[in-house]
Amino acid sequence: MLVGDNVKAWQGPVRIGKSKWFIVEGDEYQEKFRLFKPKAIIIPSLDYDHPDYFKNKEVYLKSFYDFLNENKNAKLVTTVSVLEALKARGETFDVEDKKIFTESNFILPGEAYKSNCMLAIKMARIFGISADDIKHGISNFQGVGRRLDFYTKENDSIFVVYDYAHHPAEIKTTILALSSKYSEHTLVAVFQPHTYSRTKTFIDEFAQSFEKVYAVFFAEIYASQREAAGDINIENLIIKTHKLQPRVYRLRDFEPETLKKYCLKLEKPLILFMGAGDIWRYAEKFAELISSVQLNPH
Structure with missing residues (x-):
């Protein structure tokens, strides 16, 4: 296989x-x-x-x-x-x-x-x-990497999850799956769009994908070797999304420590990182911060 x-x-x-x-x-x-x-x-x-x-x-x-x-x-x-x-x-x-x-x-x-x-x-x-x-x-199936991948223990009070979702349909599916299983948690999405052409083509669908989360943070568009630049930027997606979701932020304005403080104010936060680029690196760093909080709650 x-x-x-x-x-x-x-x-x-x-x-x-x-x-x-x-x-x-x-x-x-x-x-x-x-x-x-x-x-x-x-x-x-x-x-x-x-x-x-x-x-x-x-x-x-x-x-x-x-x-x-x-x-x-x-x-x-x-x-x-x-x-x-x-x-x-x-x-x-x-x-x-x-x-x-x-x-x-x-x-x-x-x-x-x-x-x-x-x-x-x-x-x-x-x-x-x-x-x-x-x-x-x-x-006996334990899952695959980059699909609903828990970066913290599933029984922790604060969850950090990474998923490879980078298409509007995948994003909606992932959010719906986690919302149904962890309905008592406050779901915060962190999304890094992958390629300029995909972001431009599906910008309306992307904007509609985050209606069911408490808040969404957008990282900058991840370029690829075949597409180093484009005529769209993350601000375009933020503006579109803000018409449907009141809490929309630009991730570059939040260091991991600042994002941690934002999430710790929420009731049972579940922070979902999504994207096919390098957003998993931010997720790993963020999970380490969150884990230290859970190990030392006082």
Whole structure:
């Protein structure tokens, strides 16, 4: 198996098994997933992204449509909405898959992660894996790096979490998942946009993504090697977001110590750092500050 980040139980992104099957996580950027000729395909969702490569949503969807046409004999497992969007034939999870999920101990919260897990259950059953083995695998799953990654202990009074979310759909999903599981906490988001083209294309969607948090702090836009500059800056996003969210701040105005003081005034703060750039470094430093407070509450 090969996935895009470290699987915590493996302490790495790769695991070598003994079967003939090779499971790989594909990447849609530059249509790299079309290099594969798979026997089976799982498409968890279709959220238009990478506007520097895919000029619009139609081009994005066509890439997946062409991929399925190139692999007509592959078993397809996906959601009803993806089947409809691609006008494709395939399978989705059913009552038996939901039953297996319910009888397992899956650690990730939220409906999106639940859906992803049930798609994996469906594919496992197609390949003849027993219900008991599937339940064992799910119940022993410890998560992957950069997805709902707790930088403080989950039983602490103050949580610091990092997630790789850098698309509006991912941000909403992450916020909803944490809000549903930790409803008694005050959720503060810290977000670093990734690439100028994505920020510009989805600026309205980004602005709408933070309505359900107590406050949001925006870091400067993270440039990439392929896109060093752009005709948009973080102030544009702050102005848009402020129309929907009263507490919007620029992170560069807050050193970690200042942000710590702001969060400590809140009731059971949960500070969620998101982005595909280097915001995790700030999150790590901030988690160290918070941990010292919890070790020395007086």
